Amino acid sequence: MNKLLNSDMVWPIVLAFAISAILGPIIIPLLRRLKASDTERGEGPESHKKKAGTPLMGGIIFLIAIVITSLIYIKDYPNIMPVLFLMLGFGLIGFLDDYIKVVLKRSMGLRAWQKMLAQIFVTTAFIVYMYLYSGIELTMLVPFTDGQYYLDLGWGTIPLMYLVILGTVNGSNLTDGVDGLESSVTVIMAAFFTVVAMGLGAGLEPITCAVLGGLMGFLLFNVHPAQVFMGDTGSLALGGFVVAVAYMMQLPLFLIFVAFIYLVEILSDLLQVGYFKLTHGKRIFRMAPIHHHFELGGWSETKVVGIFSIVTTILCLIAYMAL
Numbered sequence: 001m002n003k004l005l006n007s008d009m010v011w012p013i014v015l016a017f018a019i020s021a022i023l024g025p026i027i028i029p030l031l032r033r034l035k036a037s038d039t040e041r042g043e044g045p046e047s048h049k050k051k052a053g054t055p056l057m058g059g060i061i062f063l064i065a066i067v068i069t070s071l072i073y074i075k076d077y078p079n080i081m082p083v084l085f086l087m088l089g090f091g092l093i094g095f096l097d098d099y100i101k102v103v104l105k106r107s108m109g110l111r112a113w114q115k116m117l118a119q120i121f122v123t124t125a126f127i128v129y130m131y132l133y134s135g136i137e138l139t140m141l142v143p144f145t146d147g148q149y150y151l152d153l154g155w156g157t158i159p160l161m162y163l164v165i166l167g168t169v170n171g172s173n174l175t176d177g178v179d180g181l182e183s184s185v186t187v188i189m190a191a192f193f194t195v196v197a198m199g200l201g202a203g204l205e206p207i208t209c210a211v212l213g214g215l216m217g218f219l220l221f222n223v224h225p226a227q228v229f230m231g232d233t234g235s236l237a238l239g240g241f242v243v244a245v246a247y248m249m250q251l252p253l254f255l256i257f258v259a260f261i262y263l264v265e266i267l268s269d270l271l272q273v274g275y276f277k278l279t280h281g282k283r284i285f286r287m288a289p290i291h292h293h294f295e296l297g298g299w300s301e302t303k304v305v306g307i308f309s310i311v312t313t314i315l316c317l318i319a320y321m322a323l
Helices: 007-033 046-051 059-073 078-102 112-132 155-175 182-200 205-221 232-250 252-258 260-278 292-297 299-321
Strands: none
Touching: 007 059, 007 205, 059 078, 059 205, 059 232, 078 112, 078 155, 078 205, 078 232, 112 155, 112 232, 155 182, 155 232, 155 252, 155 260, 182 205, 182 232, 182 252, 182 299, 205 232, 232 252, 252 260, 252 299, 260 292, 260 299, 292 299
């Protein structure tokens, strides 16, 4: 019990939660004054049009909370640094995209090639660090081998890292389409990684706990009906956090379970677009990504969030058993 409740787990949660909860009422009115809102909402179901005018870029709230909390511990927990880098690197890309779209009122935001080039740059910097400086093997623990078998892909390791990092980050981005969905499923992922980090002695607990607390504070304003959306600022950053922590603990194969919702979201979008082009207008889903499919099937936003969160919880438990 003492181990479970040690201060390196409790205080980062409490501090990040408190900072998020305090910043919400300060930053949300500022975003409104900046008119930093998504006025179109054209990408979702008809029912989402009533959300026009809700402030975007709310990811700033929990990112500030996570950074402040993590910096307090970074001297004693240097493994936090590469996780912060990947999270903030992708968060900056998302911030630029949001800012151009909703503050400068240029609906395109970053062009697709600009966003992808920036993502590749950040990913490359993280891979170089992991490969040359981290001291962490790039082998991957295989689930259900009782921690005994690590997969080494040799030359295939680097291409796979690009695929996993970019896929996770953009899957996270697509998950942010229903009030509280991205926040809720990622809170569960952060809780999973906290427990695993403590068990492995990975030295990542302060940042996993900071994400846990920061997102819980953000959910005070992000649950349905949302007072603020995290935007690409938050969703890209959270994807960066999830995949960075997985690689720091040699657990990218476990993302199949832990980040299953991210995976399903991005696959549903790719399948929909590909099938639409191939068949000249036919669709697999009512609307993609898949949370919109369920919404158009009659599920409320709260039901989507609840069921996706339950699925994530069950799969995180399976992932824990697979360690």
